[in-house]
Amino acid sequence: MPFNYPGLSAIIYWIIGLIATILLFASVLFHELCHSIIARRYGLPIARITLFFFGGVSEMTEEPQDPRIELKMAAAGPISSLLLATIFGIAYYSTSNLQMPPQIIAPLEYGFWINTFLAGFNLLPGFPMDGGRILRASLWLWRKDLVSSTKIAARIGVWLAYLMIAIGISLTFVGLWPTGIWLVFIGFFLKNGAESSLRHTLVNKALLGISIEDIMTKNVKTIEPDISIDSFVTEYLLQYRHEVYPVLKEGKILGLASIQDAKQIPKDRWKTTSVKDIIRPNEKIPMVRPDREAIDALMKMSKYDVGQVLVVVDGDLLGIVTHSDILQVVKAKTELNL
Structure with a gap:
């Protein structure tokens, strides 16, 4: 932060950092709420929303039974993040042109980058991320087979997870260990999520129609x-x-x-x-x-x-x-x- 906005006092840097952290969690919450709103609109109950430092999860008690519904629900999150990124970007551009103080400009810039990253990261085609769910819904529409579509999307999710883990390990060896450890952690989280979501889909499919x-x-x-x-x-x-x-x-x-x-x-x-x-x-x-x-x-x-x-x-x-x-x-x- 001092590199982008030099000459500020330590307390100002702390305040901007705190505001940026609040914006991160508020942005993640808004992203997940948009998923939940679409899910509830189509009668899919949401048990709870869990926020992590790097994202969040809207926990559904039921899976959508129509690929079009899943497509809308999965796309709602990235679209909401892109909307916030646009709002923050316009506000950042306007305040910069007006030469307003860094205490106002900096949080708006971070809000823009946070939501741009959230949209881009979640659009990666690895199940159960939003991009992976969009991929599964598209395959489901085309193949008319939920299980095979889920297997393909989950397999890509696992490959993506292994790639993140490999890149993370490589970064730790060249001295970028905070970023490396972060990527390894996210990679394992994605791998477990893909495998767990595939099992959940297989169980739901097997029990469909059985009383x-x-x-x-x-x-x-x-x-x-x-x-x-x-x-x-x-x-x-x-x-x-x-x-x-x-x-x-x-x-x-x-x-x-x-x-x-x-x-x-x-x-x-x-x-x-x-x-x-x-x-x-x-x-x-x-x-x-x-x-x-x-x-x-x-x-x-x-x-x-x-x-x-x-x-x-x-x-x-x-x-x-x-x-x-x-x-x-x-x-x-x-x-x-x-």
């Missing part, structure tokens, strides 16, 4: 809350292959008891401690209806960080769906290319 009723386990083994942990272990955990059991009393769901819950109690207290003392309460158990889509069960497992959901209608337990049940369906449909 919870299709995959749930019926006639679930349940236990009474008053039996001892010793009985729970010997009569259930060691007799059957399940790790989790719904706890019912007079047909009412009280909670879940698992092998992990039993492990929390010392073995010398198993005969004197009942299951009701270790169950996870009802309000902490994810539940779904049987007519919901299988992907809803997976999303609830992810949200609650559990391996199963109960299938319930009007308080009555109809079945249970585990993470293994869903993975089995995904594996079978993926291997059979269905």
Whole structure:
């Protein structure tokens, strides 16, 4: 900054730096909000927006089912950044011609470059960045195949990530280690994002059209809350292959008891401690209806960080769906290319 705007006091440089940092995060937030506005317009829920130092992510709970919608949604971010870059650029040009003080000119210049960089970087054709999503949507429109389009875009994203990592490592060896480390970090972030997004697409595609009723386990083994942990272990955990059991009393769901819950109690207290003392309460158990889509069960497992959901209608337990049940369906449909 002193090179571009010499002769200012240290406090002015700090103030300009602070303003530039605020502009960076405000620009990223505006970029992600534009994604979210388009997504919500087409009925795609956004769980949250997460900001990083180098960008942000609008976390969708559903993927778009139409390539045209994805194209509009992906393009909204770069277009918004280019719009801000134009506004800041015009303001910077005007204030420079008017010879206004650096405290005004400098933040406007940084606002221009920040948004130009955001637009350019996000337009790189590496999935799941905006450019990669635009590429996937275009391929999807042309090939009429979401999975193959995602694989191509994700593969390009991984190649781009490896290129960034290689350039970053090279820069560290020639003394530009801050930029090099930055590129390596972004490269790994992009690689993980591409691979994760591809898995997410494959799972969504495999579960499309499958209801919870299709995959749930019926006639679930349940236990009474008053039996001892010793009985729970010997009569259930060691007799059957399940790790989790719904706890019912007079047909009412009280909670879940698992092998992990039993492990929390010392073995010398198993005969004197009942299951009701270790169950996870009802309000902490994810539940779904049987007519919901299988992907809803997976999303609830992810949200609650559990391996199963109960299938319930009007308080009555109809079945249970585990993470293994869903993975089995995904594996079978993926291997059979269905």
